[in-house]
Amino acid sequence: MELQLDYHTALAWLEWQVELGADEAIGESPVDRFSAPEPVGAAASPVAAPVVKADEVDPVVEARLAAKRADSLEALRAEMEAFPHCDLRRGARSFVFSDGNPAARLMIVGEAPGRDEDIQGKPFVGRAGQLLDRMFDAIGMGRAHSDAAQALYITNILPWRPPQNRDPSPAEMAMMLPFVTRHIELAAPEIVVLMGNISCDGLLGRRGITRLRGQWQEVQGRPALPMFHPAYLLRQPAKKRETWADLLALKARLAR
Numbered sequence: 001m002e003l004q005l006d007y008h009t010a011l012a013w014l015e016w017q018v019e020l021g022a023d024e025a026i027g028e029s030p031v032d033r034f035s036a037p038e039p040v041g042a043a044a045s046p047v048a049a050p051v052v053k054a055d056e057v058d059p060v061v062e063a064r065l066a067a068k069r070a071d072s073l074e075a076l077r078a079e080m081e082a083f084p085h086c087d088l089r090r091g092a093r094s095f096v097f098s099d100g101n102p103a104a105r106l107m108i109v110g111e112a113p114g115r116d117e118d119i120q121g122k123p124f125v126g127r128a129g130q131l132l133d134r135m136f137d138a139i140g141m142g143r144a145h146s147d148a149a150q151a152l153y154i155t156n157i158l159p160w161r162p163p164q165n166r167d168p169s170p171a172e173m174a175m176m177l178p179f180v181t182r183h184i185e186l187a188a189p190e191i192v193v194l195m196g197n198i199s200c201d202g203l204l205g206r207r208g209i210t211r212l213r214g215q216w217q218e219v220q221g222r223p224a225l226p227m228f229h230p231a232y233l234l235r236q237p238a239k240k241r242e243t244w245a246d247l248l249a250l251k252a253r254l255a256r
């Protein structure tokens with residue numbers, strides 16, 4: 001974990017190191033800078049800049065504390081937006097929190113913003129999102145509905161777009177997960193939909209969407225249904241048959 005230091009703190013550190021006799025910016029072990037890959041998003045530097053390790057800051061613990069502090073969705077949004085430990089925030093254009101009606105009986109948890117979501121600052125607005133809207137429209141539900149029974153509330157495991165839409169790393173997932181679970185607690189939906197593998201991984205600790213889809217699970221004491229991600233359905237349209245069955249199962253469960 002690298003810390004961003006302000007000028008005075010950095011100077012104090014440097015003075016302390018000089019006190020200790022440090023006169024060269026050199027590490028414990030040699031680094032071959034000709035073969036080392038360039039760090040993403042950082043300008044190459046010819047000098048070995050002293051890196052301040054802050055191992056005492058555990059981002060998962062920080063995330064849990066921040067999530068716990070939030071006693072409303074608005075407070076949670078603010079805590080997440082200000083959370084400094086996830087590097088994805090630096091590469092993303094927007095912070096993407098949620099869309100739809102927070103009073104909805106159904107909450108959808110997706111993966112992470114893609115390009116369109118990063119531009120618009122809303123989840124599921126690109127091609128996959130348009131398919132998601134058509135899917136739920138087919139059972140009379142949508143994010144614009146004011147009636148909680150027909151409404152959708154939508155969020156993602158990650159609020160920032162990963163570069164090139166790569167899968168989130170285990171560390172990124174672990175530090176953002178306390179916010180997702182708090183998000184579910186605060187929105188308090190009756191049913192949760194886990195869209196795709198990343199969402200199942202985060203909230204069930206399991207992957208294998210092909211087996212999981214359509215099988216009711218439990219997330220924080222609520223029924224949760226894993227479904228194929230609409231981005232997957234765009235590539236595998238034949239799987240829409242299973243998705244239709246899942247949508248009908250959702251509708252039946254909501255009618256109980």
Ligand code: URA
Nearest residue numbers: 110111112113123124
């Ligand atoms: N895919 C997701 O999982 N979430 C989005 O918001 C957009 C695409």
Ligand code: URA
Nearest residue numbers: 196197209228229232
């Ligand atoms: N992989 C995913 O992550 N989600 C799906 O729905 C299908 C494949």
